[in-house]
Amino acid sequence: MVNINYGVTKMPDNSMPLIKQKQRYMEMVKESTPKPRVLRNVFWAFVVGGLICLVGQFILSFFLARGLSFNEAGAATSTTLVFLAAFLTGIGLYDEVSRFGGAGGIVPITGFANSMVAPALEYRAEGLVFGVGARLFTIAGPVLVWGIVTAWIAGLLYYFFR
Amino acid sequence: MAAPKKNGMQTVYFEKPPVIIASASIVGYLEGEGPLGKTFDQVVNDTYYGEKTWEKAEQRMMLETMQKALEKAGLQVKDIDYMLAGDLLNQIITANFTARVLGIPFLGLYGACSTMYEGMALGAMLIEGGFAEKVLVGSSSHYSTAERQYRYPTEMGNQRPMTAQWTVTGAGAAVLAREGSGPVITHATIGKVVDLGQGDAQNMGAAMAPAAADTITCHLKDTARQPDYYDLIITGDLGSYGKKLAEQLVTQDGYDISDRYTDCGILIYSAAQDVHAGGSGCGCSAVVTCGYLMESLKTGKYKRLLGIGTGALLSPCSVQQGETVPGIGHAVVIEMR
Numbered sequence: 121m122v123n124i125n126y127g128v129t130k131m132p133d134n135s136m137p138l139i140k141q142k143q144r145y146m147e148m149v150k151e152s153t154p155k156p157r158v159l160r161n162v163f164w165a166f167v168v169g170g171l172i173c174l175v176g177q178f179i180l181s182f183f184l185a186r187g188l189s190f191n192e193a194g195a196a197t198s199t200t201l202v203f204l205a206a207f208l209t210g211i212g213l214y215d216e217v218s219r220f221g222g223a224g225g226i227v228p229i230t231g232f233a234n235s236m237v238a239p240a241l242e243y244r245a246e247g248l249v250f251g252v253g254a255r256l257f258t259i260a261g262p263v264l265v266w267g268i269v270t271a272w273i274a275g276l277l278y279y280f281f282r
Numbered sequence: 283m284a285a286p287k288k289n290g291m292q293t294v295y296f297e298k299p300p301v302i303i304a305s306a307s308i309v310g311y312l313e314g315e316g317p318l319g320k321t322f323d324q325v326v327n328d329t330y331y332g333e334k335t336w337e338k339a340e341q342r343m344m345l346e347t348m349q350k351a352l353e354k355a356g357l358q359v360k361d362i363d364y365m366l367a368g369d370l371l372n373q374i375i376t377a378n379f380t381a382r383v384l385g386i387p388f389l390g391l392y393g394a395c396s397t398m399y400e401g402m403a404l405g406a407m408l409i410e411g412g413f414a415e416k417v418l419v420g421s422s423s424h425y426s427t428a429e430r431q432y433r434y435p436t437e438m439g440n441q442r443p444m445t446a447q448w449t450v451t452g453a454g455a456a457v458l459a460r461e462g463s464g465p466v467i468t469h470a471t472i473g474k475v476v477d478l479g480q481g482d483a484q485n486m487g488a489a490m491a492p493a494a495a496d497t498i499t500c501h502l503k504d505t506a507r508q509p510d511y512y513d514l515i516i517t518g519d520l521g522s523y524g525k526k527l528a529e530q531l532v533t534q535d536g537y538d539i540s541d542r543y544t545d546c547g548i549l550i551y552s553a554a555q556d557v558h559a560g561g562s563g564c565g566c567s568a569v570v571t572c573g574y575l576m577e578s579l580k581t582g583k584y585k586r587l588l589g590i591g592t593g594a595l596l597s598p599c600s601v602q603q604g605e606t607v608p609g610i611g612h613a614v615v616i617e618m619r
Contacts (some may be wrong), residue, residue: 145478148530149488152523154444161441209437218439225439234439242435247337259438 159223168221172228176201198229203232209237235259288503292471292497299466300409300417302402302616303459303574304355308347310450310451311427312559313569316551321573322452323350329426329451332413337371340424340453343367344380347453348420351572352376355416355457362386362457363414366403367565368397369422370449371431376422386418395490396473397421397452398568399591399612403439403470405458406614415460423563424455426597432483432598436529445485448557454568457575465579469615471501475595475609483601487524487547487559493609494520494592495531501588502537503614509539513584516575518567518592519547521559546570567591579618586617 136144179200183193208214213235218225225231239258243251257264289295293366314325324346331339344367352359365384368391369376380565381388393400401419408414426436428449434440458467476493483489493516502509520528525545532539546567547560571589578584590613596605 142479145492146480148527149480149485152526152530153485153488154523156443161421200448209439213439215437215439219441222441231439234437238435238438240436244429245337 146201164220165222165224167224168217169224169228172201172224172230175204176228201228202233205233206237209234210241214238232260232263235263289469290500292474292500293469293504294403294407295469295505296410296467298410299463299468299617299619300406300458300460300461301462301466302576303416303462303464304351304357305454305456305576306347306350306351306354307421307454307569307573308343308452309371309565312425312555312557313450313452313550314449318550318553318570318574321577322569323347323573326451329424330411336424336426336430337375340369340371340376340422340427340451341379343424344420344422344453344455345383346416347422347572348380348384348455349402350457351418351420351457352412352525355459355462357416357457359384359386360417362418364389364405364408365418365420366401367392367418367420367455368392368393370394370399370428375428376496377420380420384418391421391521393591393610393612394593394595395423395562395564395566396591396610396612397407397564397592398571399518399589399614400593402456402467402591402614403472403612404460405468406470406549409458409460410479413431418455418456419458420453421456422566423451423565425447425449425451425563428563429549442558443484445482445487445521445523445559447486447519447559447562448551449563450519450547450550450561450565452565452569452574453510454565454570456572461556465576465616465618466517467614468617469501469613471497471504473497473500473590473611473613475608475610476533477606479606481604483596483607485523485559486528486562486596486607487519489524489594489596490592490609491524491527492519492531494518494524494590494611495528495535497590497611497613498528498539498588499533499535499537501615509537509542512542512588512615514575514578514587515542515543515590516570516587517545517547517590519560520545520592521547521562523559524592551575571614575616579616582618584618586615588617589614 243255365386367377398421405417478492480489550561
C-alpha cells in the first residue's frame with residue numbers, strides 16, 4: 121500500500137499526527153451524526169409493508185373467488201402486484217412510498233418490481249441495448265445472484281442433512 | 283523566493299481586484315420554491331427543461347445562464363477572453379458542451395462542488411496576471427443527472443439518511459473584468475485536498491468540513507485577519523451537520539466564526555422542503571453566490587464576505603472500492619467597494 125499522507129498540516133491540530141487527527145475527527149463526526157430514527161422507521165415500514173400485503177391478500181381472495189386454484193391465484197396476485205408497482209414507478213409515485221415506508225416498500229415483491237422499472241426508465245436515454253438492456257438489472261441483479269446462490273447452498277444442505 | 287503576489291501559505295491577493303461586473307443564475311423548481319427563490323434570475327419548473335434528457339436540460343441551463351450573465355454585462359461572446367466552467371458529470375460534459383456552443387477559449391474545471399469558487403479564483407488570477415480582460419465563470423448541477431451518476435435511478439425507492447443532502451438543480455455564472463462596477467475579488471485562498479477518514483458517501487458534509495475548516499483557518503492566518511473582518515463567512519455545501527463540524531474545527535484552531543458563519547446548502551432550502559441536511563452540488567454555491575450573495579452585496583446587506591466553495595472529491599468507483607471521501611475548499615474574498 122502507498123504511504124498516504126494527505127498533507128494535512130494544520131487540521132485539527134498542528135502538533136497531532138494524522139492518525140490521531142483522524143481518530144479525533146471520526147469521534148466528532150460520530151457525535152454530530154443523528155441516530156437513525158429506528159422506532160419510527162420500523163413502525164412505518166410495518167404499516168406500509170403491511171398495507172402492501174393487505175392489498176395482496178385482497179387480490180388473492182379476489183382471484184380465489186373467481187375460481188382459480190390456490191397456486192394459480194398466487195401467481196396472478198404476484199403479477200398484479202408487480203404491475204401495480206411498475207405502474208406507480210412509471211408515474212413517479214413508488215419512490216415516495218419507499219421514501220416514507222423504507223424497508224416496507226423495498227422488501228415486498230413490489231420493491232423488486234420498482235428496482236427493475238426504475239433503471240429501465242432511467243437508462244432509456246442511453247438506448248435500448250446499452251441503456252435499458254445493460255442496466256436493467258443494476259439493482260435487482262445482485263439480489264438475484266446472491267438469492268440464487270443462497271437458495272443453492274440451502275438446497276445442498278437440505279439434500280445432505282435432511 | 284515567494285511568489286510576489288502570494289500572501290502566506292496558500293493565499294494570493296490582487297493589487298487591482300477584478301470586478302464581478304455581472305452574474306446570473308437559473309434554478310429548478312425546488313430551489314425556486316426555497317427561501318432564496320426571489321434572488322435567482324429564472325426558475326425552471328420542468329426537470330427536462332423541454333429537452334429529451336436531463337443531461338441536455340442541464341446543458342441548456344448552463345448555456346442560458348452564461349448568456350444571461352453576458353447580456354447583463356452588456357457583452358458579446360467575442361468580448362470574453364476565457365471561459366472557466368465545470369460540473370459534476372463524468373468528463374464535465376455540461377461545461378464542455380456549453381463551451382461547444384459559445385465558442386469562447388475554454389478551460390474546463392473539476393473541483394466537484396467547489397468548481398464555482400475554483401473558477402472565480404483562477405479567473406481573478408488570469409485578469410490580475412494580465413492574461414485576460416474579461417473572464418466568464420460558471421458551474422452547474424442537476425438533481426437527476428447527479429443522482430443517476432452517483433447513486434440510484436431517480437425513481438428507485440429508498441430511504442435517505444438524515445445526513446444526506448439534495449443536489450441543487452441550477453446553474454450560476456459570473457463575468458469577471460479588470461474594469462467596471464460591482465463587487466470585487468480581493469483575495470483567493472486555494473485549498474488543499476484534506477481527508478480525515480470520513481468514508482460515508484451519504485454524509486458528504488462531514489467529509490468536506492475538514493477541508494473547509496483548513497482553508498478558513500489558513501486564509502485567516504495568511505491574511506492576519508480576524509473573522510470579524512468579514513460580515514459573512516459562507517461555505518458552499520456542507521449542509522447542517524457539516525457546518526457544525528467545520529465550525530468546531532475552526533474553533534479548535536482558535537478562531538470563533540460562529541456568529542457570522544453559514545452555508546449555502548442550508549440557505550437554499552427551507553426545513554419544510556424536507557431535503558434533510560441541505561443542498562449540495564456545483565449548482566449550490568454557484569446559484570447562491572451568483573444570486574443571493576451578489577444581491578446582498580449590491581443592497582449593502584453585506585460589505586465583505588469570505589466564500590468557501592467546498593467539494594467532495596469522490597467517484598462512485600472510489601466509494602465502491604472502499605476509499606474515504608477527500609474534500610477540498612477554495613476561498614474567495616468578495617468585497618463591495
